[in-house]
Amino acid sequence: MEKILEIKSLNKSFGLNHVLKDISFSMQKGEVIAIIGSSGGGKSTLLRCLTFLEKAQSGSIWIGGEEIVPSELQPVKPKFMFVQKLPCGSGKKFKFVNKYEENGKKKFKFFTTVPVDMTYKYKFFKKYIPTDESGNPLSEINVSIYPKDNVLREKALKMGLVFQDFNLFPHKTVIENLIMAPMLVKNMDKQVAINLAKEQLAKVGLSDKENAYPCEISGGQKQRVAIARALCLSPEILCFDEPTSALDPELTGEVLKVISGLRESGTTMLIVTHEIMFAREIADKVIFLDGGKILEYGDAKAVIDNPTEQRTKEFMDKILKA
């Protein structure tokens, strides 16, 4: 089997909020992995890091055998850290200047956020020293090296993402929503793009809605259009960020049916979901994420029926009772 996605010790923090702690896992081609866990456990952040909407601080990402985000140990001599308050909800952003020598030349490097495999010791006014968890100053830190934006944009096309709240373009009809990205990004001919879009719409069972505006169709239909839109760019891995959380149980069914259909056709999928029973049915493997760590990772039925960790048991009990 071909390894299509591999993540090694991924770390992400928003300011002092350490959201992802050393996440590592890999995925085979054609596999379906469900990520479950309580809210605030880092599920969405993990997915956003994999689709490059967020940048991780340390750890590497391989997609299709290609190291897209390498990780590198760098000497650290932090001089200053700036604390910058961000708009509501985003917390604080840490900037720090790292001074180091390369081939006898002094160099400065700015990191927008500090790698997170460490805690911070408040020294005096606005100066922080990165330390490890026991409080010793660090001499080396692991840093993710992201490629330039235009390179990253190309690589990011290997990942498709379906959002919780659809994010369809409200001013475009369904078919225009679908053909926009192929035409702009892949320079596809309009007629070719329309044929492709019609094919994908048929796949999600919405051929009759191609000229409707997003405000004229139901939530379940919107989500199916969003899935078709992601499929139009033929991503290698299709990610779902709680695709049914904004829908009522009846509409949830039609979206889940589409996802099951995609599984039949062999699409590699990574699904963040609260629908445990659906995950048990559809996924090959399940990742249970809690407090930013992978608590359990294994065969879907085994993890959900017989969890080994105490925390996972509690979670399953609460979910299945509700």
Added chain:
Amino acid sequence: MDIQQVVIALFEGFGMSVAIFFATLAVALPLGLLFAFLQKCKFKPVKYLMDAFIWIIRGTPLMLQIIVVYYVPGLLDWGFGIREEFVAVLIAFSINYACYFSVIYKGGMDAVPKGQYEACQVLGMKKSQAFVNVAMPQIYKNILPPMSNEIITLVKDTSLARIIGLSELIFVGQDFLNKGYLAPFFATALFYLAFVGILSIVFAKLEKRTNRYR
């Protein structure tokens, strides 16, 4: 007093008002967009400068600004003065209205949900492509109602140009008033009403066209 003469004089004044109106729009609409981008600039000093500038322009009367633009360069003896009344009025009006427009543009930009840009990024679009194809049509819809308000105010604000002797509609009307004729002065209202009426219809049409989505 010949009625034909009066009508011709009023139409000439109205022509000047309309000229000020369209010239101001032509400069202020793009200039406002530039101001809006400067206001959203991530480099803080630029943003603060822009904020201060907008505070000054919105915080002082437009009439004062016209006088400053027209007289101050000459008084300070900078070696140049703005002799042409129309140019002075155009400069003052454009800067003033660009500031108001920029705040409207900014509001329209902020009202586009972040998820729209994220969707574009995931679909591999460049930031510029996302702005032109996805954000702009939504911004256009968002700003249309406040913009129509501001533009209608501009129609009547053109009357301030008389302060430096530009012979627009009210100036002509006042001329007749000074000669003792009341009716032509009040008749100027009809011109404003007609012009604003046409603008209202145009904006209602434009808004209706954007109503088909969301």
